[in-house]
Amino acid sequence: MNSLDHTPSLPTQVIGHPCIILEETDSTNAELARRLQHQAHNTLEGITIIAKRQQQGRGRLGRVWHSDSQHQLCMSILLTPSVEENRLPQLSLVTAVAIWQALADIAPLSIKWPNDILIQGKKLAGILSERRSSYGAQQQIIMGIGMNIHMPDQGFPEDISDIATALNAHIQQPISRIQVAMRILSSLETYYNEWLAYGFESIRQQWWAAHAASQQPVRAHDGNRGYIEGIAMDLDSDGALLLHTNTGMQRIIAGEVHIL
């Protein structure tokens, strides 16, 4: 019996209702997008798809997300906020803080810009936020979360073996995928509601406190400008990372950073 076969009732009002668990799909983000094509769009906020295996997991920056074993939590959630468009990039940072908070009592998590979740400098989880279309004021965001729960029996694939880690390698009491999912869905509802009601500022401050590279030297790779080195000074309200460089303050709006 797989841990994902038992789904205790969720302590949430919207997020995770319904929570559909599939044996396998190509990508939970793609699966959710397909299902939305055949549904009335205005009643679906919170719908969640979890897959025990993904054959074509998608990562940020067009990368592959390895997730074809049963060791990972692969989950996508639909969010339909009625907010100004310029707030939408904040949502993946809100999700990162929600994940960080969901597991803070059991593991020493940190965040790396923009929304990687780390343990001891290695990547535990990633977030892929994909925007569908907008319906009037309502936006449709598919928030995909991939987290390594157990170490794969054969170890991680070679290309990520030095940089990836799994939750159960760092905690005393093993935790199941569904327990992790429930914690994240519950925390996401709390943070999402806070963001809708009060905006980003308090969450932005929590993000910065959890950021592994705050006030540290980093090398950022931003698709258009190449590599930029500097000290990570702050997170801007639009999600940009502010770097103090030799040529002054630079805003990193896309790409990724390496902590030096």
Ligand code: BTN
């Ligand atoms: C990253 O590159 O850091 C983001 C990885 C996001 C992976 C998750 S797994 C569930 C969802 N479905 C996908 O195809 N990708 C996301």
